Amino acid sequence: MIDELGPYSAMKDSGAEWLGEVPVHWKVVKLRRYNQVFAGATPSRAIPEYWDGGTIPWLASGDVNLRRIIGAKQFITQAGHTASSTKWIRPRSLVLALAGQGRTKGMVATIECWTTCNQSLAAIEPSPRMSDHNFLAYYLQSRYLDIRSLVGDGLRDGLNLEHVRAIPTPLPPLPEQTAITRFLDHTTSKIECYIRAKEKLISLLEEQKQAIIHQAVTGQIDVRTGQPYPAYKPSGVEWLGNVPVNWEIQRAKRLFSLRTEKSGSAHGLELLSIYTHIGVRPRKDLEEKGNKASTTDDYWIVKPGDLITNKLLAWMGAIGVSHYYGVTSPAYDILMPIVDLESDYYHLLFRTPTYLQQFKQYSRGIMDMRLRLYFDQFGQIPVTVPRIEDQQAIVEFCDKSTIRVNDNIQRTIRQVDLLREYRTRLIADVITGKVDVREAAAELPQIDSETHEYGENSILSEPHSLNTRHDKEQEARL
Structure with missing residues (x-):
């Protein structure tokens, strides 16, 4: 345009x-x-x-x-x-x-x-x-x-x-200001409609992805066959329902303990953070320069396979596995596996809506934005424990099954970013007189009265x- x-x-x-x-x-x-x-x-x-x-x-x-x-x-x-x-x-x-x-x-x-x-x-x-x-x-x-x-x-x-x-x-001149405003109202509203449609598509794709993961990690399907497991048993936990017969149910404290190893000073390790949508990432890759920690002395050591939990936002999805060796804020809990398990399986499991709801219920606080999931409460939550080979198979299945969905999500996100960049450039060019929209504004449908x-x-x-x-x-x- x-x-x-x-x-x-x-x-x-x-x-x-x-x-x-x-x-x-x-x-x-x-x-x-x-x-x-x-x-x-x-x-x-x-x-x-x-x-x-x-x-x-x-x-x-x-x-x-x-x-x-x-x-x-x-x-x-x-x-x-x-x-x-x-x-x-x-x-x-x-x-x-x-x-x-x-x-x-x-x-x-x-x-x-x-x-x-x-x-x-x-x-x-x-x-x-x-x-x-x-x-x-x-x-x-x-x-x-x-x-x-x-x-x-x-x-x-x-x-x-x-x-x-x-x-x-x-x-x-004032009439020209009005014409420019009318043109921008019209064109930006159309761009916003495109953006909302793309964002709705992203939401639907995310739901599709979560449905695939949820079925796999909760045992609703056997990832080797794509069908339900041959036999199920009561889990003994109302909100978990039935689970495959060869799966166990354990309290989280039987699988994880807190890692409380401090980094000391001048450690040179990567600063890690946990994000609700993408999990654990190096902070330098995602946050602005002005938002860095002033010091990372005596931060918690994080090792590959550990899970990082933001106590304040765990119920919103701020929990995930680290594939990095680094440090993170003492405000976070570091969950260290104490038995043989596949950490990526629990990364997927703990980010399902079922477990996020449990994290909220087990959290302590007087209002939603004050809720904190402390380890003594987290440790009481029942979790599914498939055989280690099943955990690994589930992770592999989820990775392969969501590749196309992830690609579509990323492609749509890029399209939204481009639409927003286009809208920003359009407004800047029109509002500073780099392009003349007077004739285009005059051709727009007339509005009887402003409401x-x-x-x-x-x-x-x-x-x-x-x-x-x-x-x-x-x-x-x-």
Whole structure:
């Protein structure tokens, strides 16, 4: 689609490194020139009257992940609003995360309701006479990495309001902004439909893969024949049901013990981590440079054949076999086989939905995200123990039987990545004037009226000033 769009007839230097050249009739101005930018505040959590029974919408920095906010998850009272310096944000505004964990910092969301926010969000109220808020949102979202680069990547390296106010922005004529926004809404929604279809396919392929593995590791089929085993017996465990007659049932503590061998300092060993979807991998291969451990002194030694368990996330699949000799965080448990077994079989078994449910039930904690599976509880879980030759045959069968499914999953993941890259490039090229979409936008189906899905508490009945005088003053300066 990008290749089918032509350039503007005349370009000029924007004077901003982020933008390069822009169409000659576009303005390039700092964000402060046509927006009010301010931060919110957080009423004291120690005073219940500021929160209990609140009706005033209030946003936290993590809410920017919604990208389009039509209602708040949290509310403060009038007393909380009065006692703090938080301010009302009008609809058709934006919020930008000044700080936050992970990818949050620098993210932008549009606001489609009256709300307030905390001090880690910058509210951006564009002049409606000069800016389409959706156009500005597309632009700021496309400059996510540039915005983050204004400060470091550490949690303490937060943006401030002056950083935001000084962001250089393109400012086409308002009707052109609207046309660009309309074009991007149309095209990106089609791309999102393609992405959702591919992600659904990935989910179905994963289910197919898990069904193959589950049947094999639980003894529903004999992998040598593809048929059920000749005879079964009660396992004595309700959730396990029947198992092949030559299989045993043992407590996990009869098969594994904790390896608590420390690495010492200056060991030079590979730092390993456990991931819910792919198992154990060297951390350097998968995580950003800024996310490395500051030191790995006195970490746990991990040997090939050991299983690493993330106690906090075991019930979500963070358990798996290591094929590496290395070290890992003391926050993890290292399960060392103490009998002759095939570790890859237990890697497959422990990652089935049946065992993940048991891990959750045996975990201790007051809420899901606080659950921890300690070894004394893990050791009580009944596990199937096929003969060693059966374990090896099951692993070989699962490897061979899922090759095609794995290939299809990886191929589809690559397609999703390419679609996302294409969407990113399309938005960046269109929003900075590298391609002219005015004619393409004019040919799109007409929409009678703009509609939004507002939540029950999204819009307050009390009218608030749109500060039109401020808008006129900004327009005059431009």
